Structures are given as structure tokens and as C-alpha cells.
Amino acid sequence: MGFSLEAVREAHRLIQGLARTTPLVEALSFSDQAGQPILLKLETLQPIGAFKIRGAAHALLRLDEAARRRGVVCCSTGNHGKAVAYAARHLGIKATICLSNLVPEAKVQGIAAQGATIRRCGTSQDDAQREADRLVREKGYTDISPFDHRNVILGQATIALELLTECPDLTQIVVPLSGGGLLGGIAVAAKQIKPSIRVTGVSMAEGAAMHESLKAGHPIHVAEAPSLADTLGGGINLTNQWTFKLCCDFADETLLVSEEEIYRGMQALFRRERLIAEGGGAVGIAALLAGKLKLDGPTAMIISGQNADLDQIIAVAKGEPVRVGDRMVKG
Structure with missing residues (x-):
């Protein structure tokens, strides 16, 4: 399928300078509670505050000169868009x-701070993808999928190299799961x-498209819902090329956590x-605290991003309720 270790290692070499090798640190308070070492992979320390820079940088670096001149487009729930904008700015x-x-x-x-053009459209990632598709047809841009793209996947796979080295x-x-x-x-x-x-994937209880697709045995449409884990929203595309099969063949389990557990x-x-x-x-830690993980040795949690609204972070830290859609959530 084109995801050999050699290809992952080459991706890791290529993205150096745009993406960082991030720290892996033991969280002693969680280790003591779990009875096993709990290690946090701090993708929060990437230049854009999230792991998405790995895949975006790799995909853009692989473009030929003609595609670079035309420009790129993507749909996003936030972090992928920031990553594409960041890498694009650095590559001109x-x-x-x-x-x-x-x-x-x-x-x-x-x-916006990265200098990209922003288009707001609709109430789902599918709506945003339709706008991206239109721009591909009409402007000749190259679409950089947030997940179902070989070079994006190879970029994200570099985390495994760092972990096991x-x-x-x-x-x-334990990996946050969206597309x-x-x-x-x-x-x-x-x-x-x-x-x-x-390898275990964790998603939010409502709108978990990949989790529900894996249960169904094929990609399905799942309605999006507001969530504290907003970056995990969006569908996986009914014509999914890569990620459904990869998750089906290589992931061992997928789990869901409630909004209260995420909080x-x-x-x-x-x-x-x-x-x-x-x-x-935070969904991996949410699953750990909820007793939903099977632990039999050192476990790495991918802390995939830190780009939450500051007021939300402050409220959660203080134990105050936060609004999620039309309801208030508190742990």
C-alpha cells in the first residue's frame, strides 16, 4: 500500500526544519494511578501547536513546481488548516x-495569522470539502486532504518512528481518532x-465517523455534533481511499469518551x-481516567494539540462548566 518503513523514514528526514521531533515524557501522576508507565508524546510543542504539521509539511514538500505555483486548498476542522497555512507560508x-x-x-x-485565505462555509466538514472541490475544479489548486492522502499519512506516521526509537x-x-x-x-x-x-484509537461519543464506519464494515456518513474534541469532527468520505483500510487492518481497537470524560x-x-x-x-487521558484502556506495560499517549480557546481552557482548569453546542458540560 506504499507505507513501508523506508517511506516513513524518508518522510521523517524530509520534514525536518518544518516539524519537530517532540518530547516523550512520563506523567508520574498518571503512571501511579494506572500502575504502568504513562508516557505523553507532546505534539503540542510543534510550531503550530499540533501534530498536523507533519503531514501537511510532507504533502507540500512533495508537490512539483507547477502545483506549487498554482497553490493549494484544504478543508479542516482547524489544526490541519493551520498546518497547511504554516507550511505554505514557509515554502512560498x-x-x-x-x-x-x-x-x-x-x-x-x-x-489567518499564517497568511492563508479563509473561506467559511456550511455546518460540516463535508460542506467545507465541497467548497475545496469547487476551487480545485475552477482554480486548479491542489487539494491537501486532512487525512485521506498518502503523503499526509506518511507524515503522521513519523510519530511512530520517534516513539519506538x-x-x-x-x-x-493511544491515538486521538478523527479521519x-x-x-x-x-x-x-x-x-x-x-x-x-x-494501537488504540479514541474519539468522542457523538459524531465519531471512523469508529462508526469500522463498526459498520465500510465508510458511512455520521452527523457532526459540537464537542470539546472539535478537532476530531468530520466525516471520512464515503469514497475513502486509504485511512479506512489502514485503521481496519492495523489498529487494534477504537474507543469512545463522553464530553464529561473529555473535560x-x-x-x-x-x-x-x-x-x-x-x-x-486529551481523549487518551480521558479514556485512561474512565478505566476504558487495557494496560499491560508502558503506554504512550499522543497529546495531539493545544489549540483550544483560551477562555475554555481557563474554565476547565477552574472546574467551571463550558458550553458545548446547546448544553453546558462539566467534569
């Missing part, structure tokens, strides 16, 4: 980012390095470890 490529109206304003402002005795990697680029990439690389390793995960990361994590980045 024009970028247009299509966002649904569910994307929080803090993420929109972060993308630094900690070869890992028994499990499956991160889970599929990490799983296909990690299983080639260490076939016995367990507690965000709060625990801040209070115990002094780490800011957006809801999507």
Missing part, C-alpha cells in the same frame, strides 16, 4: 483553507517495527502536569 505557496461554521473562532484566527519497550500507543490519518499512519508504521504493539482529561492534564491540551488532544 498560496493556500486557501475551507472551514465550516463549527470551527471555533480561536482556530480560525490562528489560521526512544522507548522500544512500549506495549501500547484516521494519525491512527492509520502510526499503526501501520508501529506494527512494522514491533508487531506485538497495541476531565483536559482538566487532569492541566492540573497534574501543567499541560494545555485541546479536547481532541
Whole structure:
């Protein structure tokens, strides 16, 4: 399928300078509670505050000169758009980012700060993708998918190389799950390095498109819903090329966590470890605290991003309720 370790290693070499090799640190408070070492992979320390820079940088670096001159477009729930905008700015490529109206304003402002053109459209990632498709047809832009793109997946897979180089005795990697680029990439690389390793995906309870598609045995449409884990929203495309099969073949399990559990995960990361994590980045810790993970040795949690609204972070840290759609959530 084109996801050999050699290809992942080449992607890792190529993205150096745009993406960082991030720290892997033990969270002693969680290790003590779990009875096993809990290690946090801090993708929050990437230049854009999220892991998405790996895949976006790799995809843009692989473009030929003609495609670079025409420009790129993508749809996003926030972090992918920021990553594409960041990489495009550094490479001198024009970028247009299509966002649904569910994307929080803090993420929109972060993308705008990178100099990209922003288009707001509709109430779902599917709506944003339709606008991106229109711009591909009419303007000749190259679409950089947030997940279902070979070079994006290879970029995300570089996390597995770093994890198992630094900690070869890992028994499990816990990965936030949206469209499956991160889970599929990490799983296909990690299983080639260490076939016995367990790779678990975690998503929010409502609107978990990949989780529900895997249950159904084929890609399905799932209605999006407001969530603290807003970066995990969006569909996986009914014509999914890559990530559904990767997740089906290489991930061991996918789990769901409630909004209250996500809130507690965000709060625990801040209070115990002094780490800011957006809801999507805290779902692994949420599953740990909820007792939903099977632990049998050192476990790595991908803390995938920190780009939450500041007022939301402050409220969660203080234990105050936060609005999610039409309801208030508290841990």
C-alpha cells in the first residue's frame, strides 16, 4: 500500500526544519494511578501547536513546481488548516483553507495569522470539502486532504518512528481518532517495527465517523455534533481511499469518551502536569481516567494539540462548566 518503513523514514528526514521531533515524557501522576508507565508524546510543542504539521509539511514538500505555483486548498476542522497555512507560508505557496461554521473562532484566527485565505462555509466538514472541490475544479489548486492522502499519512506516521526509537519497550500507543490519518499512519508504521504493539484509537461519543464506519464494515456518513474534541469532527468520505483500510487492518481497537470524560482529561492534564491540551488532544487521558484502556506495560499517549480557546481552557482548569453546542458540560 506504499507505507513501508523506508517511506516513513524518508518522510521523517524530509520534514525536518518544518516539524519537530517532540518530547516523550512520563506523567508520574498518571503512571501511579494506572500502575504502568504513562508516557505523553507532546505534539503540542510543534510550531503550530499540533501534530498536523507533519503531514501537511510532507504533502507540500512533495508537490512539483507547477502545483506549487498554482497553490493549494484544504478543508479542516482547524489544526490541519493551520498546518497547511504554516507550511505554505514557509515554502512560498498560496493556500486557501475551507472551514465550516463549527470551527471555533480561536482556530480560525490562528489560521489567518499564517497568511492563508479563509473561506467559511456550511455546518460540516463535508460542506467545507465541497467548497475545496469547487476551487480545485475552477482554480486548479491542489487539494491537501486532512487525512485521506498518502503523503499526509506518511507524515503522521513519523510519530511512530520517534516513539519506538526512544522507548522500544512500549506495549501500547493511544491515538486521538478523527479521519484516521494519525491512527492509520502510526499503526501501520508501529506494527512494522514491533508487531506485538497495541494501537488504540479514541474519539468522542457523538459524531465519531471512523469508529462508526469500522463498526459498520465500510465508510458511512455520521452527523457532526459540537464537542470539546472539535478537532476530531468530520466525516471520512464515503469514497475513502486509504485511512479506512489502514485503521481496519492495523489498529487494534477504537474507543469512545463522553464530553464529561473529555473535560476531565483536559482538566487532569492541566492540573497534574501543567499541560494545555485541546479536547481532541486529551481523549487518551480521558479514556485512561474512565478505566476504558487495557494496560499491560508502558503506554504512550499522543497529546495531539493545544489549540483550544483560551477562555475554555481557563474554565476547565477552574472546574467551571463550558458550553458545548446547546448544553453546558462539566467534569
